[in-house]
Amino acid sequence: MRTGRVVYGAAVHQCTPYxxxxxxxxxxxxxxxxxxxxxxxxxxxxxxxxxxxxxxxATELAAKSSADQGxxxxxxxxxxxxxxxxxxxxxxxxxxxxxxxxxxxxxxxxELSVVIGREAKNVPRARAMEFVGGYTVGNDYAIxxxxxxxxxxxxxxxxxxxxxxxxxxxxxxxxxxxxMNLRLTTHVNGALVQExxxxxxxxxxxxxxxxxxxxxxxxxxxxxxTGTPKGSVDVKAGDEVVCEIEGLGALRNTLIADxxxxx
Amino acid sequence: MKTVVGALLNFQGAWxxxxxxMQREPHFKPPVHPVLYIKPANTWCASGTAVGLAxxxxxxxxxxxxxxxxxxxxxxxxxxxALSFVAGYVAVNDLTxxxxxxxxxxxxxxxxxxxxxxxxxxxxxxxPNPNALALRTWVNGELRQDHSTxxxxxxxxxxxxxxxxxxxxxxxxxxxxGVPEDPPLLHAGDEVSIEIEGVGRVTNRLVRExxxx
Numbered sequence: 130m131r132t133g134r135v136v137y138g139a140a141v142h143q144c145t146p147y148x149x150x151x152x153x154x155x156x157x158x159x160x161x162x163x164x165x166x167x168x169x170x171x172x173x174x175x176x177x178x179x180x181x182x183x184x185x186x187a188t189e190l191a192a193k194s195s196a197d198q199g200x201x202x203x204x205x206x207x208x209x210x211x212x213x214x215x216x217x218x219x220x221x222x223x224x225x226x227x228x229x230x231x232x233x234x235x236x237x238x239x240e241l242s243v244v245i246g247r248e249a250k251n252v253p254r255a256r257a258m259e260f261v262g263g264y265t266v267g268n269d270y271a272i273x274x275x276x277x278x279x280x281x282x283x284x285x286x287x288x289x290x291x292x293x294x295x296x297x298x299x300x301x302x303x304x305x306x307x308x309m310n311l312r313l314t315t316h317v318n319g320a321l322v323q324e325x326x327x328x329x330x331x332x333x334x335x336x337x338x339x340x341x342x343x344x345x346x347x348x349x350x351x352x353x354x355t356g357t358p359k360g361s362v363d364v365k366a367g368d369e370v371v372c373e374i375e376g377l378g379a380l381r382n383t384l385i386a387d388x389x390x391x392x
Numbered sequence: 393m394k395t396v397v398g399a400l401l402n403f404q405g406a407w408x409x410x411x412x413x414m415q416r417e418p419h420f421k422p423p424v425h426p427v428l429y430i431k432p433a434n435t436w437c438a439s440g441t442a443v444g445l446a447x448x449x450x451x452x453x454x455x456x457x458x459x460x461x462x463x464x465x466x467x468x469x470x471x472x473x474a475l476s477f478v479a480g481y482v483a484v485n486d487l488t489x490x491x492x493x494x495x496x497x498x499x500x501x502x503x504x505x506x507x508x509x510x511x512x513x514x515x516x517x518x519x520p521n522p523n524a525l526a527l528r529t530w531v532n533g534e535l536r537q538d539h540s541t542x543x544x545x546x547x548x549x550x551x552x553x554x555x556x557x558x559x560x561x562x563x564x565x566x567x568x569x570g571v572p573e574d575p576p577l578l579h580a581g582d583e584v585s586i587e588i589e590g591v592g593r594v595t596n597r598l599v600r601e602x603x604x605x
Contacts, residue, residue: 174433175432175433175434210496210497211497211499212497212499213429213430213432213497213499213503214430215395215397215430215559216394216395216562217395217559217560217561217562218559229558250505277423277424277425277427278418278419278420278495279400279401279419279423279427279494279495280400280427280428280429280494280495280496280497280498281495281496281497282497283423283425283427283428284397284428284429284430284558284559285425285428285558285559288428288430288558288559289558289559290467290558290559290560341499344446344499344500344503344504345432345434345435345499345503345504345505346434346505347434348433348434390468
């Protein structure tokens with residue numbers, strides 16, 4: 130059964146989906162999803178994310194870069210480009226994410242996010258899926274004009290407060306028949322801006338677990354955000370961004386401006 | 393759960409050693425903002441823990457650095473207020489496999505199990521100036537590097553301000569202020585100790601993987 134974690138009546142509850150988009154709290158109360166504050170649906174340990182893991186997204190970025198950078202982007206994909214994000218970046222479903230006033234290209238990234246279920250070290254590809262505990266929808270925001278080519282994508286682009294939305298649900302691995310064939314979409318203010326399928330990943334889930342566990346130990350709660358397909362559009366303060374993955378759920382986030390942080 | 397974040401090129405000598413490379417492809421110019429990386433949970437270990445080296449790892453660089461431990465949430469703090477968010481300081485060994493290319497995030501170079509030994513905390517009240525601390529590396533009892541946080545490019549306060557501008561650090565999070573140039577090279581069997589004057593030590597032995605305890 131898929132589960133969420135919410136705050137209601139100033140207490141943290143586990144919840145499950147109910148009828149007509151409502152949710153069922155662990156104590157039996159039935160609520161509308163907007164009556165609660167949604168937390169990230171599981172205890173997060175290390176946050177891994179993939180750059181350039183969909184060929185069409187890499188091509189899209191290369192087209193917007195200089196020729197040198199374009200060649201670089203193509204050469205990168207022979208080995209997964211993995212980066213880490215801090216816990217400061219996390220927010221749940223219906224969260225608010227700050228768009229800094231000096232951003233000129235900030236975009237969402239809808240990503241299948243794989244939650245590790247048990248300790249994994251030196252796991253061969255053929256057994257890798259046994260180590261998956263479940264899945265959630267992720268939105269891995271980036272601010273492209275903050276890129277600097279040192280340990281790229283640098284933390285100022287990717288590891289910003291509130292720039293990793295995860296949820297709404299933790300979906301156990303057993304409920305997802307084929308995670309490598311799921312449709313992903315992003316809507317901004319109701320308009321479809323991004324569409325793809327997880328079958329187009331350059332490095333699939335099993336390969337990523339094999340790769341990472343070949344030099345480090347993965348543990349329960351580690352989450353691997355597996356990259357995003359093409360369809361990067363600049364989003365502005367006030368925009369509502371909904372990332373949806375077939376069978377997993379729809380993760381909503383709203384951009385807020387710098388002025389909302391002043392006092 | 394904590395975040396441990398480190399800064400590359402934050403010693404004057406480390407920066408100087410990279411200056412020519414910064415002008416070339418793929419960098420073309422020096423970084424404007426701190427170059428940061430995360431040491432994930434699998435890398436954290438205590439003083440005294442044996443650190444296993446995988447068969448493909450011949451040598452690692454010692455990573456002598458000062459760790460700044462936060463006592464309360466630091467979000468968008470000023471340089472002037474920065475130290476009021478600090479609980480204390482730790483000696484950290486930011487173990488690293490040497491890499492000249494700093495384009496990709498250093499996953500294989502910095503994120504292996506046990507690659508971030510962290511010493512015991514010394515409360516901030518006992519460390520009047522974190523920007524003037526001797527930073528020494530001992531290998532098998534021999535002093536191999538004698539450096540000082542006086543040679544930081546960004547002071548501890550400046551670094552806290554620049555990082556928390558976009559990345560809040562919370563109670564228990566640790567900011568590593570940088571590793572000096574020319575770090576001593578270590579091999580399996582070596583005992584390495586990072587000593588910070590007035591803060592403390594972190595001491596660990598490197599062993600072939602499979603023998604770590």
